[in-house]
Amino acid sequence: MNMKNLLLTTVMILISLASFGQERNILWAHGLNSNGDFWNDEYSRSQRDFRVRSTGFSFPTNEGVINYANRIRNSSIGIQGNQSIGIGHSLGGVALREIDKQNPNSFGGFITFGAPLDGARIANGVIQGTPINQFVTQSVDNLRRGPIASSTRNVWQKFRDTVNDVFKGGKGITSILIRSIASRPVLDVTNDLTEGFEQTILDIYDPNDQTIQDLAENSNYFNSISNL
Template sequence: MKILTRSRIMLLTALTALFTSRSLSYGQQTRGVDWIHGLGGDVNSLRRVDSLYNALRRVVTPIRQGYNTSNGITNMATAVQGSTGGANRLGIGHSLGGTAARQVSFWNNSHWRGIVTMGSPLRGAKISASASDGTNTAFINNGIDRMMAGPGVGAGTAPPIFPNLGILIHQVSILGQLFSGTLASKANSTLMNSFGLVGQTAVDLHPNSNYQSGAQFQGATVPKILIWGNEVYPLLWRTVGTYSSDNGTDDQGVSIASTAADIYNTIANGEEALSWANLPMHGFHQWRKGKWEEGKNWVNNDSNAGWEEVIGSNYTELVSWYETVVTCDANQWQACYASSPPPGYCDDYCTDQVYHSYTVYHDYPSDGVVTQRSATNDGGSWQGIHLEAPNTNHGEFKRPDRVRPTLDWVFNNGDQSGHFQIDLR
């Protein structure tokens, strides 16, 4: 009898656990996801992020398609609309993919349950204008000139200098064989070739284009999370490292820049030593030192400032004021008042208003390609939750290890709305 009772208890316990497990399972939040790649991307661009969350989360029928990204935002959005959507699905777009998703929501507010954009140029991309207005070309040429300034004058302690190429920085690197004279152009082409800024899309992405003007004040009530990347210094080299290959990392770009700067600094220090060892030639060696420091300073500082100009993440502010300066001494003041002048005359006679001004240089946060202002649609009507992705550049939104903390917040119902929640498996 005691054995039977124990058996019944064990059976009831097992059944309770089974039904409890099933009820919890049925209560878990599932959701479909449409992954939409960015400019110059293809069906594989977000493959690793898709695979990660398909394994970790209760994602239902994830969809990744390849879209033509050169025929304009509207044409891309038309293709996206035709192959995605659903009442319980999320549209998650990287870069231009998020911009296309926004356009779909203009046409059909209920196409998705919610939209997540990652580094999307919602107010255009200055890099598109820079590619055609000479800003990008000036950036490259400045880099070439600065990096060739040292090799152009030679050095007493320099490695071999190759005509029109400068010195060899890397025999084998993420940018291939790398000479100082080709550093700027190779870094630039690595990024520009990855983005594919061509055709009508390049026109649409111009911040002052007809498309941007028309989209600025259009809205949609679909829930939205607008993610913006906040990459850290050195902005250019971290972004170059990430885009150098499918498995490139931002640290690889920093390594190239550090190597180049260190070589130039070593040569500059050598010229400094020679200037004191050979005093009759002191001025000459100091002059050559300055030329090598031009290259070092370009790599360490000016390359990043130049790239910020290309992507539009810097701006200037003029601060000005007038200072009242007294021009009379005590005797002159006394003489003025003794003449019984009209009220205020002596104040005007004995003072001057001197104008002062200075320029303040500011940086907008950015992911190395798209600024925070554009990624959050600053000044635009299409709005949602703004979410920072710290230390993340534009290419790293495609890297599971870098984007996971940000997307985990989204899927963990970080905004408390329930619209974006997808539970763990």
């Protein structure tokens, strides 16, 4: 929740600076299996502190990215325009990008966070039948090892970044410790939380849902927009 508040505070500061005091419409798009209540605190705060009019809707989210995007677009016609901004969390961010693809002039801009814009690996795991507890454990272990140990970066990238950190002096040494060691004890405190997280995933991820099919990496949906 604290991370969410930090992200949203940053978002609203950017919106405030961009608007130059002009009142704007903000469309808030929720994520998978969520609803408009996800944004309740932000509705009132944005109106009070940032002179923006908030609009949000609750939609079913299991019909696929395109259907979700169409629902959002059709319901927000009344506030669309170059002075309006869309903010999307998770699936909501992917849907906003789909709206922008279909009609680039519908909004003045979009802001997304926590949005799997290149696909969600966890969706692949759900479709393939990978046990959720195995996926969560692997993910936490990868985070605990730190970015330097990331399997998605080659040896040269890891070596280059390490050398760059060393030659930054004291701050560079600190950076190495944080990136390679300090993340472990920090993430150790999450061990007690993973069981609840696993159950949450089991509750909201159905491999038969079109949205899960769309959100998987290298899905038909993402392959269809890969050249955009």
